[in-house]
Every structure is written in structure tokens, then in C-alpha cells.
Amino acid sequence: MQAPIWLRVALDVPLDGPFDYRSTTPVQAGQRVIVPFGRRQLVGMVLDVVDAPAVDPQLVRDVERVLDDVEPLPADWLRLTGFAAAYYHRPLGEVMLPALPGPLRKPSAYQGKRAGAGPVARLLARRRRADAAPTEAPDARAELAATAPTLNPAQREAVDAIQAETGYAAFLLHGVTGSGKTEVYLHAAAHALTRGRQVLLLVPEINLTPQLQRALVSRLQKMAGEDGVAVLHSGLAESERLAAWLAAVTGRARVVLGTRLSLLTPLPQLGLIVVDEEHDPSYKQQEGLRYSARDLAVWRARDLDIPVVLGSATPSLETWHHAERGQYRRLALPARAVAATPPAMRLLDTRNVRLEQGMAPELLAAIGKRLEQREQVLVFLNRRGYAPVLHCGACGWVSDCTRCSAHLVLHRARAGTVLCCHHCGARERVPHACPDCGNQDLQPMGRGTQRVEEHLAERFPQARIARIDADSTRLKGSAEQLFARVHAGEIDILVGTQMVAKGHDFRNLGLVGVLNADAMLFSQDFRAPERLFAQLMQVAGRAGRHLGGSQVIIQTGYPEQPVYQALLRHDYQGFAAYGLAERRSAGLPPFSFQALLTAESDELALTLGFLEEARALGEQCQDGQTTVMLYDPVPLRVVRVNRVERAQLLVESPHRPALQAFLRAWLAALAGVPSPRRLRWQLEVDPLEI
Numbered sequence: 001m002q003a004p005i006w007l008r009v010a011l012d013v014p015l016d017g018p019f020d021y022r023s024t025t026p027v028q029a030g031q032r033v034i035v036p037f038g039r040r041q042l043v044g045m046v047l048d049v050v051d052a053p054a055v056d057p058q059l060v061r062d063v064e065r066v067l068d069d070v071e072p073l074p075a076d077w078l079r080l081t082g083f084a085a086a087y088y089h090r091p092l093g094e095v096m097l098p099a100l101p102g103p104l105r106k107p108s109a110y111q112g113k114r115a116g117a118g119p120v121a122r123l124l125a126r127r128r129r130a131d132a133a134p135t136e137a138p139d140a141r142a143e144l145a146a147t148a149p150t151l152n153p154a155q156r157e158a159v160d161a162i163q164a165e166t167g168y169a170a171f172l173l174h175g176v177t178g179s180g181k182t183e184v185y186l187h188a189a190a191h192a193l194t195r196g197r198q199v200l201l202l203v204p205e206i207n208l209t210p211q212l213q214r215a216l217v218s219r220l221q222k223m224a225g226e227d228g229v230a231v232l233h234s235g236l237a238e239s240e241r242l243a244a245w246l247a248a249v250t251g252r253a254r255v256v257l258g259t260r261l262s263l264l265t266p267l268p269q270l271g272l273i274v275v276d277e278e279h280d281p282s283y284k285q286q287e288g289l290r291y292s293a294r295d296l297a298v299w300r301a302r303d304l305d306i307p308v309v310l311g312s313a314t315p316s317l318e319t320w321h322h323a324e325r326g327q328y329r330r331l332a333l334p335a336r337a338v339a340a341t342p343p344a345m346r347l348l349d350t351r352n353v354r355l356e357q358g359m360a361p362e363l364l365a366a367i368g369k370r371l372e373q374r375e376q377v378l379v380f381l382n383r384r385g386y387a388p389v390l391h392c393g394a395c396g397w398v399s400d401c402t403r404c405s406a407h408l409v410l411h412r413a414r415a416g417t418v419l420c421c422h423h424c425g426a427r428e429r430v431p432h433a434c435p436d437c438g439n440q441d442l443q444p445m446g447r448g449t450q451r452v453e454e455h456l457a458e459r460f461p462q463a464r465i466a467r468i469d470a471d472s473t474r475l476k477g478s479a480e481q482l483f484a485r486v487h488a489g490e491i492d493i494l495v496g497t498q499m500v501a502k503g504h505d506f507r508n509l510g511l512v513g514v515l516n517a518d519a520m521l522f523s524q525d526f527r528a529p530e531r532l533f534a535q536l537m538q539v540a541g542r543a544g545r546h547l548g549g550s551q552v553i554i555q556t557g558y559p560e561q562p563v564y565q566a567l568l569r570h571d572y573q574g575f576a577a578y579g580l581a582e583r584r585s586a587g588l589p590p591f592s593f594q595a596l597l598t599a600e601s602d603e604l605a606l607t608l609g610f611l612e613e614a615r616a617l618g619e620q621c622q623d624g625q626t627t628v629m630l631y632d633p634v635p636l637r638v639v640r641v642n643r644v645e646r647a648q649l650l651v652e653s654p655h656r657p658a659l660q661a662f663l664r665a666w667l668a669a670l671a672g673v674p675s676p677r678r679l680r681w682q683l684e685v686d687p688l689e690i
């Protein structure tokens with residue numbers, strides 16, 4: 001009889017693994033196995049083959065099947081996911097397995113009559129073409145040169161600096177909007193491809209910019225070959241994702257273009273990572289494993305000893321700080337690639353102005369003028385719906401959600417007007433009269449994109465107006481259609497939320513008007529000014545990309561605020577210096593490191609009680625030392641969502657290793673506390689929103 005082979009296996013279960021199993025067939029680390037777990041069957045990832053199990057061999061169960069339809073995943077992928085699990089304090093299996101395409105982690109995909117030889121075999125059978133020998137790699141440089149504009153000196157310098165590095169180097173490509181960062185990425189990618197390496201290009205929210213994606217894919221395909229580009233994002237069907245993932249893993253895909261989840265793709269020949277718009281909050285996953293794809297990209301580059309490029313017009317203060325300290329090398333693209341003049345910025349003080357549906361007469365006049373000149377106008381307002389609340393002037397009643405601590409938002413829908421909760425999704429009919437006093441004259445207060453659109457249509461009846469926000473683009477492909485109409489010149493005024501701010505290279509946009517930016521000014525979140533600055537720079541950057549004389553008008557009641565003053569001067573550096581000085585004096589990131597324990601239950605007192613207990617436990621873990629500061633538990637800003645009441649406890653330390661050590665001890669202690677049945681909690685390391 002064959003000697004048993006002992007395995008350590010990671011499973012996607014909320015328990016600390018790894019788990020011991022026995023196999024009679026040879027297995028390698030990085031392979032998947034189907035194993036029994038309790039009464040269930042699970043797909044697990046083999047971490048290690050060991051001499052003896054950690055528990056009594058009698059108790060160790062047998063592997064049911066070793067899956068060999070995918071090559072064992074490379075050791076560096078095991079290191080990457082292992083690091084992520086340790087750093088974000090999650091069980092290894094909860095990191096590794098969700099990173100795989102769905103069919104590869106379901107036992108059912110391999111069982112039963114219809115499963116055949118499994119999902120990979122089925123896919124290959126469907127795509128015979130796929131297992132043909134890879135075509136010869138096209139000559140990347142020649143193909144690039146044929147279509148690309150000649151690099152300007154700043155771009156050239158950046159490309160040369162990146163290409164000179166073969167080992168680990170982290171670059172911050174700080175390029176103003178429209179400076180041609182994309183061109184730098186493409187050249188750097190081409191260089192890596194000629195060296196026989198794979199390239200990972202991360203972008204935020206790919207679905208918002210299908211045009212950009214297509215342009216990028218077609219350029220990349222010229223370099224990497226038709227089958228050489230894999231696109232990975234959460235909007236793909238399972239089989240598409242599996243196909244793209246397999247192409248990446250087998251090395252057939254030379255370039256992977258994707259959103260944050262693609263960072264966890266195994267890439268056996270990875271030679272360059274690019275993170276576009278590195279400051280974008282969508283790189284942070286907000287559920288499950290709450291990782292930062294940007295931060296992990298840097299870790300992965302260092303681990304693999306390859307270059308990584310972080311690009312942005314408005315880098316996160318964390319990244320800027322690294323560059324200031326010399327940990328990242330700064331490459332600057334200080335000017336626009338096409339139109340020489342950036343848009344003129346104007347702060348429109350609304351304090352003594354009579355607004356017309358939230359818009360100052362001066363802004364409306366400027367819109368009229370641009371329309372006469374046959375230029376397009378963008379009106380930016382980060383609030384969707386018709387009006388944020390319905391109000392009774394007689395008794396003060398407001399439309400509140402019964403399940404959440406939030407107002408119901410008035411929306412114009414096809415079926416008429418409805419009240420919607422943006423937190424729990426509740427939809428209610430609009431009452432004909434005030435539920436409290438019977439007054440029939442209920443008034444919408446404030447305005448969202450729908451109301452602004454409505455007013456602009458009244459003011460400029462000749463103009464063709466489109467609205468782009470989460471409501472108008474709910475149907476698949478509708479955002480793409482709307483943007484296509486804007487690009488084709490069929491739209492004169494575009495009203496939109498942050499969805500319009502990203503990535504689009506509008507050719508004829510002469511004016512950007514910004515409404516209600518002040519809403520973000522006084523948020524409790526210390527990152528709010530940074531985010532506001534980035535968002536406004538980005539939306540302002542849509543103007544005048546291909547024309548001169550463009551303008552950005554920001555309406556505000558607080559023009560003296562440093563954020564706005566820096567915007568006025570297009571002064572990222574000044575803003576960053578000011579922001580970092582503030583962070584330093586307050587001991588906030590990047591001068592400290594944070595973690596957030598969030599709890600929720602059906603009762604705030606219970607939630608807070610748990611966090612108080614957690615806090616006391618945390619103090620005990622410190623053992624008299626005070627390297628980690630534990631704040632008081634506080635309710636979340638929107639405390640109640642869908643009848644669940646939420647609160648958080650922030651912990652902070654000036655030293656990352658001290659925080660990590662504390663979190664390990666703390667979580668171990670917390671695991672020993674029987675948490676109330678109705679209560680759930682989770683830990684987030686390096687939280688973005690507080």
C-alpha cells in the first residue's frame with residue numbers, strides 16, 4: 001500500500017485553518033482538491049505537503065479528488081494571498097478561494113453527469129481555438145510606433161525611467177489631467193512585453209469607461225496579439241471570467257486589464273504592474289476581504305522584484321508622502337498633451353446670490369454662452385434623484401425611511417414620482433398629504449440631478465440634455481450609449497454625478513459647472529477634503545481637453561476654504577503639503593496606521609456594549625504599553641440601515657508593526673468572547689472611510 005501523503009489545505013470557511021487531509025495520489029502545493037468538511041464537500045487549496053499531520057492521524061480524512069485541470073498555482077501567488085490574509089487578518093481560505101473564478105471552487109462543477117471533466121475541459125471544448133499553439137508574439141515596439149503619438153519630452157523621460165528598471169521600483173506618475181499618462185503606461189507595457197513578461201494594468205470601475213477600455217484593448221492587442229489581452233472585472237459572466245483567468249494563468253494572455261479583483265490573478269511571468277488613478281477609492285474592497293488593491297500591488301511588485309507604476313493627477317496623500325520620503329520615485333507630467341491651456345477655474349461665491357434651482361445667474365449665463373458657441377457643457381452634481389427630501393412646511397414633517405436613519409429621496413420614475421431610500425432600497429408612494437398634519441402642499445427640498453436636468457430643459461429648450469447617474473444607467477449598456485451620444489456631439493448639456501468625472505476624453509467640452517460641492521466640505525471623515533479635491537480636479541479635467549478657452553465654475557459658499565483655493569491655482573502640491581501638515585499635527589494617516597472594528601445588531605445599545613467590551617479587552621492586550629490608541633466606540637453616521645444599528649471602534653498606532661501585533665492579540669482575545677447571537681462584527685485594516 002502507498003504511504004499516505006499529508007496535506008495542509010486552505011478552505012473557504014470562517015475558521016482559522018489550515019486543515020489536515022490525507023491523499024493517496026501525489027499532490028503539489030497550489031493544486032486544488034475536493035475534500036469532505038463536516039457533512040459538506042468543499043474545494044480547497046493545497047498549501048503544503050507535510051511529513052505528518054498536526055492532529056491525530058486517525059482523525060484526518062481523505063481527499064476525495066485531486067483536481068489537475070489547472071497547473072498548480074505559482075508559489076508567488078500563494079505568498080501574495082498569504083500576505084493578504086495575514087495583513088488583513090482573515091482566514092487564508094477566505095482570501096484564496098474567492099480569488100478564483102466561481103466554477104473552480106465549486107465541487108458541483110466537477111460532479112454529476114453533466115459536469116464531465118469539469119469547467120476547464122468544458123470551456124476548452126467550447127473554445128477549441130484556445131488550446132491551439134500560441135501565435136508568435138508580435139513585435140510590440142513596431143506596433144506601438146505605428147499608431148502612437150510621438151511622446152513629448154516629459155512622457156519620454158517617464159518612460160525611460162520606468163524602462164531602465166527591471167527590479168523592484170515604485171514610481172508615482174504624477175500627471176495633470178489630460179497629460180497623456182495612458183501613453184506612458186502603454187510604452188512601459190510594450191517594453192515589458194518585449195522582454196517576455198506579462199503586464200497587469202489596473203483601472204478603477206471599468207464599466208464606466210467602455211470607450212476607454214476599448215481603445216486601450218485595441219492598442220494593447222496590437223502589442224500583445226489578439227488573444228494576448230485578458231479583461232477581468234466583476235461585470236463578466238462566470239464563463240467569461242474563467243476564460244480570461246485561464247488565459248492569464250497559462251501565460252497566453254500577456255496583458256491583464258482589470259479592476260481591483262484582477263490584482264489577485266496568478267501571473268507566472270508578471271513583469272510590470274500599473275495602477276491607473278491610484279487614488280481612486282474603488283481600489284479598496286468594502287466587503288469580505290477589505291483589501292486595497294493598490295497597496296497589494298506595491299507589495300506584489302516588491303515580492304516579485306519588478307517595477308510598479310502608480311498614476312494619478314491627484315495622488316492619495318499616502319502615496320504622495322511615500323514619494324516625498326523617496327520611497328516612490330516621482331515622475332511628473334506637468335502639462336497637457338494636447339491643448340496647451342488648462343481650463344480657467346472660477347469660484348463663484350453663492351453667499352449673496354439668488355440661486356435659480358441651485359444655479360447662480362452667472363453660471364446659467366455662462367452655459368448659454370457656451371451653447372451659442374456650439375460647445376458642450378457638463379453640470380456636475382453628486383446627488384442623484386429629484387430632491388433629497390420631501391417636506392411639510394406646515395408642521396415640519398420630513399420623508400424619513402422607517403428602517404434607516406436617513407431621508408427618503410424623491411425620484412421621478414417612469415411610473416410617476418416615488419420616494420426611495422438610498423440605503424435599504426425601500427420604495428414608497430409619495431403621500432398626497434402630510435401624514436402628520438394633513439397639509440396637502442408638500443415641498444421637495446434641495447435638488448438632485450433630475451431636478452437640475454428639468455430646470456436646464458426649461459431654461460434652454462433648444463439644448464439636447466442628457467443625464468448620467470446610477471439611475472439613468474441602470475440597464476446594461478445604457479451608460480455606454482449615453483456616453484457615445486456625448487462623444488458623437490449629439491448632446492449639448494450633460495448633467496451627471498461622479499460617474500461622468502472619470503477617464504472620459506471629451507473633445508468639445510467648454511464648460512464644467514459644479515453644484516453643491518460644499519456638501520463634502522464638512523464631513524466627519526478626515527479624508528473628505530482630499531476626496532473633494534481629487535473629484536473636482538478630475539471633473540474639471542474633462543474641460544478643454546481639445547479646445548482652448550475652457551472654463552470651470554465651482555459654486556460655493558466657502559470660497560476661502562483651502563481646498564478651493566488650491567483648486568483655483570491648479571495646485572495639487574500646495575494642497576498636498578497643507579493636507580499632510582494637518583495630518584501630521586493630528587497624528588492621522590499616513591503618520592499613523594489605523595484599523596476599524598465595526599459591529600452591528602438590531603439594537604444600538606447591544607452594538608455599543610460589544611464594542612465597549614472589545615475596547616476593554618484591547619486595553620488588556622496592551623499590557624500597560626500604549627503603542628496603540630483605542631478610541632471610544634461611536635455610532636456610524638447613518639447609524640441604522642435596514643433595522644440594523646451600527647457602530648465602530650477606531651484603533652490607531654504610529655507604528656504599523658505595533659498595530660499588526662496588537663490586532664493579532666486582540667482578535668485572539670475577541671475570538672474567546674461569546675459575542676451575542678444577534679451581533680456581527682468585522683475588522684478592517686487601513687480603512688478608507690471613517
Ligand SMILES: Nc1ncnc2c1ncn2[C@@H]1O[C@H](COP(=O)(O)OP(=O)(O)OP(=O)(O)O)[C@@H](O)[C@H]1O
Nearest residue numbers: 149150151152177178179180181182183337503541
Ligand atoms: N505625446 C502626445 N502627443 C499628442 N497627443 C497625445 C500625446 N500623449 C497623449 N495624447 C493625447 O492626449 C489626450 C489625453 O491623454 P490621456 O487620456 O492619456 O491623459 P491622462 O493623463 O490619462 O488624463 P486623465 O487623468 O484626465 O484621464 C488623449 O487624447 C491622448 O491621445
Ligand SMILES: [Zn+2]
Nearest residue numbers: 401404421424
Ligand atoms: Zn431605508
